[in-house]
Amino acid sequence: MNKFISLTLRIWRQKRPNEKGQFETYPAKDISTDISILEMLDVINEQLTLEGKDPIAFDHDCREGICGMCGAVVNGHPHGSEKGTTLCQLHMRHFSDGDTIVIEPWRSRAFPIIKDLAVDRSALDRIIQAGGYISVNTGGAPDANAIPIAQEAADKAMDAAACIGCGACVAACPNASAMLFSGAKISHLALLPQGKPEAAKRAIHMLMAMDALGFGNCSNERECEVQCPKEISIVNIARMNREFLKASFFSSEK
Amino acid sequence: MSLDAKIPGGPLADKWDRHRFELKLVNPANKRKFEIIVVGTGLAGSSASASLAELGYNVKTFCIQDSPRRAHSIAAQGGINAAKNYPNDGDSIWRLFYDTVKGGDFRAREANVYRLAQISNTIIDHCVAQGIPFARDYGGLLANRSFGGAQVSRTFYARGQTGQQLLLGAYSALSRQIAEKKIEMYPRREMLDLVIIDGQARGIVARNLISGEIERYAADAVVICTGGYGNVFFLSTNAMASNASATFRIYKKGAYFANPCFTQIHPTCIPVHGTYQAKLTLMSESLRNDGRVWVPKNPEDKISPQQIPESERNYYLEEKYPSFGNLAPRDVASRSAKEQCDMGKGVGETGLAVYLDFADAIKRDGKEEIEKKYGNLFQMYEKITGENPYETPMMIYPAVHYTMGGLWVDYNLMSTIDGLFVLGEANFSDHGANRLGASALMQGLADGYFIIPYTIGGYLAGTNLPELSTEHLAFKEAVSAVESQIKTLLSINGKRTVDDIHRELGLIMWDYCGMSRNNNGLQEARGRVQKLRAEFWENVIVPGSDKDFNQSLERACRVADFLEFGELMIIDALDRQESCGGHFNEAYQTEENEAQRDDENFCHVSAWEYTGADNEPNFHKEPLSFENVELTQRSYK
Missing domain, CATH: 1.20.58.100 (Fumarate reductase/succinate dehydrogenase flavoprotein-like, C-terminal domain)
Incomplete structure (x- = not known):
């Protein structure tokens, strides 16, 4: 089962945020098809280190597809072209001997490059800070079963809440929009009775933050949905738009 | 220094109430005069930061990742325990307390564990109020399942992503306080030293991981929530950046380190495949609810597992432990797997794996039902191994997963250094020598949401804290x-x-x-x-x-x-x-x-004190007394 392949890698190298970057070519020889693409980068980095060169910087942490820390564009697809897969879970068995793999960072005005493949995604945190929460202080919550929630609503909320905040949707979108990310959080909370009191305020404030942070708008390209490693549906964007319209027409929120 | 755990007097069930009453309070108007540093943004760190900020303290929170939402609590799959007894199956605070003490093989503090069980219910209430999309029954009430060695269904879960959802809940509370300017968030910072002035923890030194600058931060108290040390094993289920530097450097600054040898090996991980593997992936233990663990009786059988007839299979957990079967506690299940592999009965290319088979469960409940319960886990397994677990039994092997040891803390979660509090996996307090499934999330959140907000107040109100600057x-x-x-x-x-x-x-x-x-x-x-x-x-x-x-x-x-x-x-x-x-x-x-066990000689916490490089550390003992449960030999027969 364990096969070995050799590849050519074209990887974006950029020392600092404002410096010019360029692609560099690296041979990757005898790569086990059982390892992930990040483990392959580990192997390359070990070689670069021993040769006295600067290893490739890339963000990663849990390596099991849940923390959302990793991400790069592989052959034109954020997280690569496997469906529902983060970069750390993209295994080399999906490539063939002799392939060339092009790896570059997320490209978006809102995500400045830090170094090589690592980008600054703190803009996503700021969208959440604008309203992606339910305002309850610790203590004083009613019994957890006091408010029944229909299974279907809970399931839909969970579907939306599965977002890992990796930013692939932004990287995939021709407008670099964060609509899928924002829509997922707005939907998750709007679907639950606990999130209703602040739904209007949340939708308006999060969308305003998104605009102010330099993300683009949605023009229904649906690339985000295709590339999302957690397969978050664009139904969430529709739901966000409804929440936003409702809020604009019927609430006093500005 | 003698090790005084400061356990309040009185009956077990009243200790926490009594203690909360006896703790000094900080006047609401005075809280804004205090600065608190929280290091780490997992369940413990995020919940502590948010709760302290809500009370009015000024909080500075640090994490090594690019965002506080990424801490490794996010990877916990299975669930969170609470003694709600919603299923009416005989659970109670006392039973959760008892199970945890027994599961920890009687090496945890009774008073701490009882408090944890008491708080467990409040955690669920709070998390539901935050909008955590827990699984629900058709009637809309919360669903529960039995998990990792428990004979009652007390585990709440959000698909296979409970840790993620709970962490995102705590992160949202943290984000709200950042927006309110009560928390200053410092991502991509790594704490590299603790600053102690006149015996009090008064700040940290951290490296800015982007610029490389070494930065200084002062505070009135420091709360450490930096997780465990499982990555000492290189391969573990911990995230790549999880590390022991904060806790270990604090140990070198004088705090005692308790029970470092207590590490937990999780029985259901995806086996190692080769030299370049960077980390191991855990498959939730909930899989053991429906999967059956076995090895071929004849190790020479190199045919595919589906072709091995029932009579040639050894369901060793079911045979050895008829009442717990595949749900035997983690340490027992892990050692049994190693035992089988050491006897040469292991499967797979390396011989370091056993089967976890869902064929019977699929026959019994249908593929759809199994998919509903474990779909995301099966998908993850297939991604990593390239095999379809609906058709071929999974292969699993134990891997390092959690570390019960940690910095020694008293009942207030304060270490041996004044003003230095330690929460979550980073402390040693609640799990004894072995942690039960679905208890880590419970402990992290109990410490952060419901314990530190009280105990830190007791410290700040009763302590003289002179003004200071980072020029000190x-x-x-x-x-x-x-x-x-x-x-x-x-x-x-x-x-x-x-x-x-x-x-x-x-x-x-x-x-x-x-x-x-x-x-x-x-x-x-x-x-x-x-x-x-x-x-x-x-x-x-x-x-x-x-x-x-x-x-x-x-x-x-x-x-x-x-x-x-x-x-x-x-x-x-x-x-x-x-x-x-x-x-x-x-x-x-x-x-x-x-x-x-040797209860006569080792019924204690071992706390180690640093005495300099290449010197033997000093040993300190905190005797454990069990007044409410009887010390018994654990038996899962």
């Missing part, structure tokens, strides 16, 4: 020590990479201080770790510069600490001449190969 000599000294270590690391320019040395350390620890241990092996390991450490400081190569985004340097600092910390684990394992929970010394086992 103690800050300067800490900065220069950190800078000089970094300079040294960058100047060695040897021939072995950080990962190469880390991998070797991991193998030593796994072979000799892992699932089972013996005195000779531990002695051997100690020598090898010392030698490897010496080699590290002569022969490591760390490329790049200090004033840069330098991930090799980050790892080098962490591995430097692991190389010292590993020896402390071995010292502790050698000292504890008994077996209990996750610490299994082969010389101490029952006839049925279970851990044989």
Whole structure:
């Protein structure tokens, strides 16, 4: 089962945020098809280190597809072209001997490059800070079963809440929009009775933050949905738009 | 210093209430005058930051990732325990308390564990109010399942992503306080030293991981929530950046480290595939609810598992433990798997794996039902291994997962250094020698949401805290020590990479201080770790510069600490001449190969005090007394 392949890698190298970057070519020889693409980068980095060169910087942490820390564009697809897969879970068995793999960072005005493949995604945190929460202080919550929630609503909320905040949707979108990310959080909370009191305020404030942070708008390209490693549906964007319209027409929120 | 756990008097069930009443309060208007540093943004750190900020304290929160939402609590799959007894199956606070003490093989503090069980219910209430999309029954009420060795269904879950959802809940509360300007968030910062002034924890020194600057932060109290030390084994289920540097450097500054040899090996991980593997992936233990664990009776059988007839299979957990079967506690299940593989019965390419088979469950409940419960786990397994677990039995093997040891804390979660509090996996307090499934999330959130907000107030209200600035000599000294270590690391320019040395350390620890241990092996390991450490400081190569985004340097600092910390684990394992929970010394086992405790000599917490490089640490004992549960031999027959 364990096969070995050799590849050519074209990887974006950029020392600092404002410096010019360029692609560099690296041979990757005898790569086990059982390892992930990040483990392959580990192997390359070990070689670069021993040769006295600067290893490739890339963000990663849990390596099991849940923390959302990793991400790069592989052959034109954020997280690569496997469906529902983060970069750390993209295994080399999906490539063939002799392939060339092009790896570059997320490209978006809102995500400045830090170094090589690592980008600054703190803009996503700021969208959440604008309203992606339910305002309850610790203590004083009613019994957890006091408010029944229909299974279907809970399931839909969970579907939306599965977002890992990796930013692939932004990287995939021709407008670099964060609509899928924002829509997922707005939907998750709007679907639950606990999130209703602040739904209007949340939708308006999060969308305003998104605009102010330099993300683009949605023009229904649906690339985000295709590339999302957690397969978050664009139904969430529709739901966000409804929440936003409702809020604009019927609430006093500005 | 004598180890006083400061456990309040009175009956067990009243201790926490009584203590909360006796703790001094900080006047609401005065809370804004206090600065608190929280390091780490997992469940404990995020929940503590948010709760303290809600009360009015000024909080500075630090994490090593690019966002506080990424801490490794996010990877917890299975669930969170609470004694709600919603299913009406006989659960109670007392039963959760009892199960946790027994599961920990009677090496945890009764009072702490009872408090944890009491708080468990409040956590669920709060999380639902935050909008955590827990699984629900058709009637809209919360669903529960039985999990990891529990005979009642007390585990709440959000598909296979409970840790993620709970962490995102805590992160949202944290984000709200950032927006309110009550929390200043410092991502991509790594704490590299604690600053102690006049015996009080008054600040930290941290490296800005983007610019490389060494920064200073002062506070009135410091709360450490930096998780466990499982990555000392190199391969573990921990995230790549999880490390012991904060806790270990605090130990070197004088805080005691408790029970470092208590590590938990999780039975259901995806087996190792090769040398370049960077980490192991856990499959939720909930899989054991429906999966059956087996190995072929005849190890020569190299045919595919589906073709092996029922009569040729050994369902060893069901046979050995008829009442718990596949749900035997983690340490028992892990050791049993190792036992089978050591006998040559292991499966897969490496022979280091056993089957976890869902064929019967699929026959019984249908594929759809199984998919509903475990769909995302099956998908994850298939992604990693390229095999479809609906058709071929999964292969699993134990891996390091959680560390019960940690910085010693009293009932207030304060360490032996005044003003230094330690929460979550980073402390040692609640799980004894073995943690039960779905208890880590409970403990992290109990510490952060519902304990620290009270106990830190008691400390701040009763303590004289002089004004200070980061120009204080103690800050300067800490900065220069950190800078000089970094300079040294960058100047060695040897021939072995950080990962190469880390991998070797991991193998030593796994072979000799892992699932089972013996005195000779531990002695051997100690020598090898010392030698490897010496080699590290002569022969490591760390490329790049200090004033840069330098991930090799980050790892080098962490591995430097692991190389010292590993020896402390071995010292502790050698000292504890008994077996209990996750610490299994082969010389101490029952006839049925279970851990044989020695309650007469080892019913205590071992707390170690640093005495300088290459010196033996000092041993301090906190005796454990069990007034409410009877010490028994654990039996899962």
